[in-house]
Amino acid sequence: MKIALINPSAKRVNAGVEPLSLGYIAGYLEQNGIDVRIIDQVAGDDINRQINAYKPDIVGITSMAHMVIEAYRIADICRRKGILTVMGGVHPSAMPQEALEHADVVVVGEGEKAMLDIVKNRTTSGIVSRPYTENIDELPMPHWRLMKQDFYAHAHQLKQHIFGSLGHKVAFSMRSASVLTSRGCPFRCIFCLNSLRQSPVRFHSAERVLDEVRRLKTDYGIEAIVFLDENLLVNKPRLEKICRAMTDEKLNILWCCGASAHFIDRRTATMIKEAGCRLVAFGIESGSQRILDVLGKTTTVEQNKEAIRVCKEAGLLVHASFMLGNPGETLEDVRLTQKFILETQPEVFYVNITTPYPGTKLWELYNEKIPRPINWRGFNSSKSLDVYAYTPFGKAELGKLFIETVLIRPAVYYKDWRSVLRYFKGGVRWFLWHPFTAAKFILYVIRRNIGKKQPCKT
Ligand code: B12
Ligand code: SF4
Known part of the structure; x- marks a missing residue:
């Protein structure tokens, strides 16, 4: 078979x-x-x-x-x-x-x-x-060989350079891989599948995680890891074991992870930095407490600010994502989010358009307002304004606020001409060092963008 x-x-x-x-x-x-x-x-x-x-x-x-x-x-x-x-x-x-x-x-x-x-x-x-x-x-480890590790080891970096995720320069010119050390999340944010999914949070043991990391290093030459867990820092005893081993064994792997502001404090930030972590990604979502509450986030604006501050103090880069077009969001709420970004200056930030994915509480609340037939291609959180269904803003207004918020980026990223130069130099150097992978990736992007796909009615 x-x-x-x-x-x-x-x-x-x-x-x-x-x-x-x-x-x-x-x-x-x-x-x-x-x-x-x-x-x-x-x-x-x-x-x-x-x-x-x-x-x-x-x-x-x-x-x-x-x-x-x-x-x-x-x-x-x-x-x-x-x-x-x-x-x-x-x-x-x-x-x-x-x-x-x-x-x-x-x-x-x-x-x-x-x-x-x-x-x-x-x-x-x-x-x-x-x-x-x-x-x-x-469960056995994911089948790395069948997943075309060689392609992804470099696709990560190309993505980072082309799309300007400055913070991900942790993996600059390194072979990288993604690792998942747990399944599920203890929270129930209304826009996330975890809002309705009945799956409990489950963790791989520290030993299994370390095994996977070591294997990626020795068998696949991996030097940088993106931990894809919804919340890597939830289970502190396990995290301590993993970090201690990574530090003691001098594994020399650089990594980044996603976390919630609940779980970061000065001690944790220092510990993960020593173990090779270079960037922490937070789903901040909004600078308005009212909107955080509407979304079912259990964090506060102050907690989020503190989490970013603590990470920066420990020398970690911060990746923060935000959401615009939330239920009942007003212009004042959007301004609070913009103010939050300017004040906290995360090294990388993304703005997404709140999207009611099927299987979430948000979908249950608003799916009837989405025009039929549903264009699933628009369900990508950031590339389309087609799916907003519940914001008081019209499409044009939301689009304008989105662009306005994204445009805060230069003020955050490129504080001086040296940082701009460093960034572009990094990108050019990467292409010179990896001409074949770069050519392969460029061909793939061109093919994907000009390749005609047969329309499919659903
Ligand atoms: C890690 C993650 C990412 C990673 C990597 C994703 C990847 N590998 O492609 C990154 C950061 C890149 C990412 C990006 C995006 N993500 Co994401 N991501 C996740 C997250 C946190 C965990 C996914 C994961 O790896 N789970 C662990 C694996 C083992 O579980 P799984 O994928 O569900 O697969 C299991 C089952 O679903 C099933 N299964 C899956 N496929 C198949 C196929 C067959 C044949 C069978 C039988 C079973 C089966 O078996 C698997 C093993 O048990 C989820 C959140 C969540 N709660 O699930 C969001 C989530 C999947 N992401 C989401 C979104 C929207 C995105 C983006 C579109 C965001 C954006 N605008 O860029 C992009 C799309 C990227 C892409 N792949 O095209 C949404 C998807 C919503 C939806 N209904 O489509 C989720 C659910 C978050 C949410 N809003 O609730 N994401
Ligand atoms: S903290 Fe993240 S993964 Fe957990 S429910 Fe909220 S959005 Fe989903």
Whole structure:
């Protein structure tokens, strides 16, 4: 039995990150003796050609909302070829009936055990769901080799340079990889899948995390790691073990992570810095306490300011993301967010348009206001203003405020001409050092932007 797992590419969203969900499923299937491949459109694979060459019995396609049109197009093609077509991931999990119009089987929730059951039981139709894996250490590590580590090791950096994530220069000219050390989050922000998802927070043990880091270093030459966890700092005893080992063993890996302002204090900031952390990313979302409360964030504006201050004092770079177009947001709230950015000066910041993803509380509250038929391509948080459904601002006004907020960037990033020069020098040097990867990536971007895709009605 041969299984092909497919990672569809989405126009307009840059995803220079390994498809870890498929990596986990591939690792689990292979551990259970199944022949598996990952076909990755993002890394430049031609899906049709690869499928014709590999001739899988089953395809499994992952999807988030913004890429689902392409995922459905691929599913339709696979079904036409007579291959059993399974879909999974955050969007099909939230909209299984919609996905069933294109796939034979839809997996709701985690995919490792569900996919193995489908293969073993020869399930050919319907919705499949399995209980969450309680002890995630039972799952094998993601299948790094099948995830095209070589492409992603550099795609990260290109993304960082091209899109100006200055803070990510931690990985400058280094081979980098993404690691997930936990699943779930203790909070329930209304715009996030965790607002309704009943999955508990589960952690890989410190030993398992260290094993993965060491293996990435020795087997794949990885020098920089992006920890993709929703909140790496939640479990302090585990964090201490990981940091102590990284420091004592002189692993010499630079890393960055996501965190919530609840969990950072001076001691933690110093400890992670010593262990190689160079950047912490916070979902700050707003400078207005009223909006933080509406969004179900349990942080305060003051707590967020303090978290940024503490990180900067410890010598860590700060990446902060903000959301505009929130329910009931007024001009005054937006001004508070702009003021927050100027005051706290995070080294990197992103502004997103609040998007009601299916499977979230926000979707339940506002989906009826979204014009039908729904354009899923617009569900990408930052690249489209098509999906706002609940803000008192009109589209034009929201667009203007978005641009205005994004334009604070130069004032934050480029405080003097030296920082501008350093940044561009860094980018040029990278291209000179990696001409082949750079050429490959540029070709991929060109192909993706001019390649015509068949429209797909949903
Ligand atoms: C880490 C992360 C990222 C990382 C990396 C994502 C990646 N690898 O592609 C980064 C920072 C790059 C990122 C970027 C974005 N992200 Co993000 N991200 C996450 C986060 C925090 C964790 C995802 C994760 O790795 N989970 C762990 C893995 C193991 O779980 P999983 O992906 O769900 O996969 C399991 C199941 O879904 C299932 N499954 C998945 N695929 C398949 C396929 C088959 C065949 C089967 C059977 C099962 C199956 O099995 C998997 C293993 O158990 C989630 C939040 C969350 N609560 O889930 C948001 C989340 C997935 N991101 C989201 C969004 C919107 C984005 C962006 C569009 C934001 C933006 N504007 O740029 C981009 C898109 C990037 C892209 N890939 O195209 C949304 C998606 C909402 C939606 N319905 O589409 C989420 C849910 C956050 C939210 N708002 O609630 N993200
Ligand atoms: S803290 Fe982040 S991951 Fe957790 S619920 Fe809120 S947005 Fe989601």
